[in-house]
Amino acid sequence: MNFVKRTMLCGWWVACAAASAAVLVPGGHVADFTLADQTGATHELYTLSSKKAIVIMTVSNGCPIVRLAIPVMREIRARYESRDVEFLLLNPTLQDTREAVMQEAAEFGFGMTILMDDKQTVGEAWGVNRTAEVFVIDPKTWMMVYHGPIDDRLNYETQRPVHHPYLTEALDAVLANKPVAVSSVVSPGCLINFPDRKHRY
């Protein structure tokens, strides 16, 4: 009986992990991972333990919201890099090859390391749904403290003045050792195909 229960629990766990859209939510613990970037160099998350905060934004090639978010991300990086904040991009798509990613990065001046999550393991574990989703991780606790857009500027085929600079507010809170007030925001971007995620439609 115990054997049956354990086995089935394991089965359910795997199925649930694949089925649930939001596996990791703000407040949750971020497990270590190692991924290669677009040039083939490998990066392990936990080697960034001396940073004050880690910002990771999801990207794909050909997504207008990513292309329009990148210049703002570069500007935020310029302001926060000297304060020990690390900025990375994560491409969890199946279709973008390393060569295509390098071409897109050069054409649109991404200027940041792009982690190639081509097995979609990080994307699945973090509950990534769209591109241009930003995750902020506090390396002191390896807790995810923010998941949402950079700000409320961009939407589909539109932009408007910023009223809520969510990302910089989250970074300011982490750098001041304060809790992040707004930790989860619905984010516009290109839906990413996660074929192994059950019950998508």
Added chain:
Amino acid sequence: MHAYLRYWRFSFMALCGLAGPVLALNSGDVVDDFRLNDQKGQSHELYYLSDMKAVVLMADGNGCAVSRSTAKSLNQLRAKYQARGVEFLAIDSNLKDTPESIAQEIKADGIDIPILSDELQLIGESLGFTRNGEVLIVNPQNWKVLYRGAYAKGSSNYVADALDAALSGTPVKVAETEVRGCNIVMPERERRSAHAQISYEKSIAPMLSEHCVACHREGGIAPWQMSSYDMVRGFSPMIREVVRTKRMPPWHADPHYGVFSNDRSLTAEETKTLVHWIEAGSPRGGGIDPLTLVKKDWPVWALGKPDLVVNLPKFDVPATGVIPYQMWTVDNPLDHDVWVRAVDFLPGARSNLHHIIATIGGEMAPGEKRDTDGSLADFVPGSEPLQIPPESGILLKKGAKFGFQAHYTVNGKEVTDATQMGLYFMDKPPQYRYRAAIMANPRIKIPANTKAYTNDATYKFDREVLVYSLHPHAHFRGAAAEFVAQYPDGHEAVLLNVPRYEFNWQTTYELKTPIVLPAGTAVKYSMTYDNSTQNKANPDPNREVPWGQQTWDEMLFGVIRFRYLSLDANPARTAQATQ
């Protein structure tokens, strides 16, 4: 052992939300965005309601007693809860029901909840609606289902209880109940396994080639290229979303009014095939990949070498930000009058040029009289050249100046645009002038923080005319447009309904069969503006918005292209006044 297993299977289904045989959408699951027109032809998008506390969706059907009683109950509940931030929408996914028959049916019961017409059944299928009268309550903070089931049973008002819980921020106690209502006939729901057999090679790729690749190609304005199966598969969920929300293909006319020769939309069958293929997991199947064979050479000038090429000024497009409309005046180099039969544009930076409105001497102001028409031609991505009907033409006088309004979109990269306009001339003067009627209100003032403000202007034709095309124009706050003909005998007809106006796509709606309007017909053009924060394009909802050329101001401006039915004795001399 058996009971134990059953218990665990039940827990598993509850935990993972996988219960139900097909497309179930249970408490806790996320409702994907959609946009549908209601029985009055007004457009509703679910995610627009993100400022609400809860959204109640109901499956509605004509001639169903449970549906009628539920709709009446919700109508009463709406009076109580609407002021507290709850929106109510019904969705009719029944194949036999039309917007007209729906309007007729609810009129008797005094129901004023919008009834959305889900004619393709795609939304009803994905919501898991199987019976009319079923209710879904959605939390707009995360778009998860808070409740699904019957309206009430005995003394238990499930919907009111769930709304009270949602409004007070407490968990909904009874989140799923059984519904007894009329079965919704959904043929495709039973054909899920057949959808996995939809051929990418024979159905999907040819459809995309025909409707999408003109923009989704190398050098096209679309951000990504439909260049292979892998690309299409990667963007599949996004394709499904933009189709469900009517963002793509960019065609915004209500299909119930008028037939247009430049219709960019997918047919009903194509839409269903595409969405069902994606919902089946975008299977590759066998055969070649036609998208890898798409032609790489696109014609420079579709109509051949123009008689006159006009160079527009060069423009440096920045990487990001909002760019004001560019207004240019360019000299006409010709030393004699000519009649124009066709106009085409050759964009320099095709990926950034979003529209051009070309005029001769600028659009005419209301009341202005001139011996040439102002309107010349428009460019939007994917548009065909303007080809004026053979017996008509536009007079371009020597010394006239061309006016251009150019709208650029940013795409994360700095580029320089140098666009050309090609003009094609007639050998001899035409029988008719190709004319423009302008409906405008330069005194418009759109109130601040208002979701729907409508203004209109009317143009009365004093002679019998043949109408070729209709063009609504507004800026960031434009939300919906309509052209209605008011005939001399008193009856009215909708010529064009644009339930979701999209300023990014300045479409001229070209009638497949030009229509005759008798002398004395007035055409009322109306535009509804959304000056609220829910309009994601709105730069400042706190401002009362006046008329202005730039996108942060507004325009009530509509154009009808037409000719007189009776011959113009001397087309060049007949002045055209605007009203």
